[in-house]
Amino acid sequence: MPANQTMQSNPIQRLVRWRGIRARTILDMVGPFFGLLLVIALFSIDPAIRESFLSGGNMKLILTQAAVVATSALGMTMIIVSGGIDLSVGSVIALTSVVTAKLLVGGYSATTAVVVTALTGGMVGLVNGTIIAGFRMMPFIVTLGMMGIARGAAKWLANNQAVYAPDSAVNQLMAKGSVNQFFPLPIGVWVMVILAAVMSVVMTRTVFGRHLFAIGSNEATARLCGIRVQPYKVVIYSAAGLFFGLSGLMQFSRLTMGDPTVAKGLELDVIAAVVIGGASLGGGTGSILGSIIGALIMAVLRNGASQMGWGNYTQEIIIGGVIILAVGLDKLRHPKKE
Amino acid sequence: MTGQLPRLRMVDVKKRFGATEALRGVSFEVAAGTVHALIGENGAGKSTLMKILSGVHRPDHGTMELAGGPFSPSNPLDARRAGIAMIYQELNLAPHLSVEENILLGQEPSAFGWIRSRRRGEIARAALAEIGHEDMPLERPVNRLTIAEQQLVEVARALTQRPKVLVMDEPTSSLTQVDMENLFRVIQDLRKKGVSIVYISHFLEECKRAADRYTVLRDGETVDSGEMASADLNSIIHRMVGREMEEIYPRGEHQIGEPVLELRQLAGETKPRSVDMTLRRGEILGVAGLVGAGRTETLRVCFGLDRLCSGKVVVLSRESSAASPARRLAQGMGLLSENRKEEGLLLNRSIADNLTLTRFQPMCRWGVIREKAQRQAAQVWMHQLDVRAESPAQSMRELSGGNQQKVALGRLLHHEADILLLDEPTRGIDVGSKAQIYHLMGRLATQGKAIVFVSSYLPELLGVCDTIAVMCRGKLADVRPVGEWTEHAIIKAAVGQVGAEKANH
Known part of the structure; x- marks a missing residue:
């Protein structure tokens, strides 16, 4: 019978089907989560650093470090699931952190600074999305160009040097408080967690989310089914830009200054987080929870490596290896069918 | 036909994949210079049988003979060298290369790694002449040819291997009536030259026109075989489906x-x-x-x-x-695309998503999709349209072509078009x-x-x-x-x- 012939699946897949959609989602989640536990366990082996590595204070540090990448990863997940890519993240973070600093230097209130910074990110995304949708251009090329433009704009705005801002409520966003305890966590971490929860529901349970997956899975089908693909793209890149702006705000808050040279190459960390989390660059797959865990895995690796006293280059090599390993394992979990 | 030794003979071939018995004992014989139609529903075992013939899979049981000698290819190259040529349903051409380059792809005549271009032109032209299309421009890239012409290029490529047996898998699925007539003429020419042809098609009328003999497969077994000329199509269909249709x-x-x-x-x-x-x-x-x-x-x-x-x-x-x-x-209004894999369906999404994509409203509350309601809606359509699958959550990619098409149609019905x-x-x-x-x-x-x-x-x-x-x-x-x-x-x-x-x- 035809139905039987198509069922030569591995045991994992059979298990996944057992309870339908939900069991599958859980299993997809378990993969990256297991990876996170594994890297934490690996750094706990060495008794010399175990205590300080596993301390509440260090865990808080990891979360604070991960927040910037994780917040951007929320936007990037939307983009990658819909079949696109955005290389301008790092530059947008630099630009928006400078914008925050300039506004505070100019005497504007913290609220104004927060709103305008996020909107700046959104505007850059709007420009990206409009060009991509309007001229049917490759997202890779458009955002590669924007990477240069935003970086240049940041340097221009900052007069090519760090902008020191007066103390304000924005600095509280990523303030760690007590160094030795896990709680209280910085507000920025909570903001990221709440946004992740909201985005997770949006991606998996709403019509908007389904349409996003549909566009990434097969744009022609999405169009056939009446989804207005091009306007969707404008919305997706703009919304993602808001998240990047928020990351810029967090970046500013961590350094308490606007630095136009900050976050160089961060776009690759963000993309890597999303991919480690189970998304495919071809579009149509990915999840918010996965991307957050991906961002955490990278933060744990960075933190653990520096606690071990490994050099910068070792970190880079390890993280590069982890990205390839994660995607390789993912291929094993979901063997491509003919 | 004449009573000579069969060109190809497969006896009691069995093959299982894990728990699935794809072939449960198929016997199949093709005489020299005849066209033999291989008929069966999707999943009856036709493709598995052809994959064994072409060396992709090895049989678990049974024997094969080619031109009187034992035949057990261990890989596709082996089978090709022994004289088995395949033409698949989906054309296997390099679209940017020329007609000539495609015909000789993988078997370029060379001397010390340098391609001998004059010799190449001769071989390609000879192969095209054999099917009566020597006028086809050798230097034209194949993506500028029609589908029918591209198929002729495939046939020509198969002929350069001097095949003893040529397998054509659904060769007419994207051809028009006129192009089909041309193809049938080519088939008759090849047959006269002594090539044995295995012709696989869903279209029985076509099989009747093209073939001398037929074999019907059902659930991995040979259920019928005989002369095409005296066969009754209704009884063949009956054999194929195995139930009163x-x-x-x-x-x-x-x-x-x-x-x-x-x-x-x-x-x-x-x-x-x-x-x-x-x-x-x-x-x-x-x-x-x-x-x-x-x-x-x-x-x-x-x-x-x-x-x-x-x-x-x-x-x-x-x-x-x-x-x-x-x-x-x-x-x-609703449109069913002719190209269900590239346009019609989201292959890596679930059946439920594919069915309900254009109309989520009935299963939505405040913009949030209730998955239970979506599954139930999908189940209703799957039942009505007899979609054979495990659950609405199953990925589209895992379904057979017929079931995929029913889902694509089901989407229009769910939309109430x-x-x-x-x-x-x-x-x-x-x-x-x-x-x-x-x-x-x-x-x-x-x-x-x-x-x-x-x-x-x-x-x-x-x-x-x-x-x-x-x-x-x-x-x-x-x-x-x-x-x-x-x-x-x-x-x-x-x-x-x-x-x-x-x-x-």
Whole structure:
């Protein structure tokens, strides 16, 4: 019978089907989560650093470090699931952190600074999305160009040097408080967690989310089914830009200054987080929870490596290896069918 | 046929994959210089058998003989060297390379790694001459050839290997009637030259025309074999399906009502050039024509997928010029793409998502999709359309072609579309699923839905439709009630012998 012939699946897949959609989602989640536990366990082996590595204070540090990448990863997940890519993240973070600093230097209130910074990110995304949708251009090329433009704009705005801002409520966003305890966590971490929860529901349970997956899975089908693909793209890149702006705000808050040279190459960390989390660059797959865990895995690796006293280059090599390993394992979990 | 030694003989071949017994004992014999049709539903084991023949899989049990000697290829190259050539349903050509380069792909004549171009031209031309197409331009890239010409290139490539047995898997699935006639001529020529041909097709009428003998497979077993000339198609179908099948084509009275869709001098960027057509409630309107006549483009322009350059589309007496697919869906129109893998379906999403994609409202609360409601809705359609799958959460990619097509059709039904534009809805699916789709179309028309049915397979158009329109070179050549058409008349109109004269002079 035809139905039987198509069922030569591995045991994992059979298990996944057992309870339908939900069991599958859980299993997809378990993969990256297991990876996170594994890297934490690996750094706990060495008794010399175990205590300080596993301390509440260090865990808080990891979360604070991960927040910037994780917040951007929320936007990037939307983009990658819909079949696109955005290389301008790092530059947008630099630009928006400078914008925050300039506004505070100019005497504007913290609220104004927060709103305008996020909107700046959104505007850059709007420009990206409009060009991509309007001229049917490759997202890779458009955002590669924007990477240069935003970086240049940041340097221009900052007069090519760090902008020191007066103390304000924005600095509280990523303030760690007590160094030795896990709680209280910085507000920025909570903001990221709440946004992740909201985005997770949006991606998996709403019509908007389904349409996003549909566009990434097969744009022609999405169009056939009446989804207005091009306007969707404008919305997706703009919304993602808001998240990047928020990351810029967090970046500013961590350094308490606007630095136009900050976050160089961060776009690759963000993309890597999303991919480690189970998304495919071809579009149509990915999840918010996965991307957050991906961002955490990278933060744990960075933190653990520096606690071990490994050099910068070792970190880079390890993280590069982890990205390839994660995607390789993912291929094993979901063997491509003919 | 003559009583000589069979060219190919497969005896009691068995193969299992894990828990699935794909072949449970197939015996199969092809005589030299004959065409042998291999018939069976999807999943009956035809492809597995051919994969064993071509060395992709090794049999678990059974023996094979080729030209009198034992034959057990351990890989595809082995089988190819022994004289087995395959032409697959999906064309395997490098689109940017030339005709000549494609014909000799993987077997370029060379000296010390340098390609000997003159020798190459000779071989390629000889192969084309063998199938009577020596006039084909050798230097043209194959992506500038028609599908039919590309297939000839494949045949030529297979011939350069001097095959003893040539396997053709669904060779006509994307050909028009005229191109098919050409292919049959080539097949007859090869047969006369002593090549044995295994011909796999869903179209029984075609098998009857092309083949000398036939073998029917069902559930991995040989269930019937015999001379094609004396065979009765109905009994072959009966053997294939293994159960009493009601008529393939539905016969119900359709109450034809008021016009729901009118195309007035519809024109797209290149095709169609000018089409006037009226579709009424309860009517199945067939559209015949050669590939490239503009049938698909007419549907796409009408649905808003391609740009409408001039003319009008009138839906339910409301006139509009251009509209987006979203607008057309809102008007109660639905389009089934001819290309279900590349356009019709989200292959890596679930059955449930594919079924409900255009209408989430019934299962939504405050913009949030209730998954239980979605699953239930999907289950209802899967049951009604007899989609064979484990659960609505199963990925589309894992279904057979027939089941995929039922899901694609189910989406239009879930959308409650009243005007269905179906582009080649039965392409590449098994006879059982085809009959189910014909009957579904019949039921829908009885319920008062209006259907445009584009097809290159004339028997199904004649069997299912109330009215048939024939297109030729971007224009509508003729529209008549089905009773006034014969296959011959449709072909004549499609090649421009009747309608075009009227239109041009």
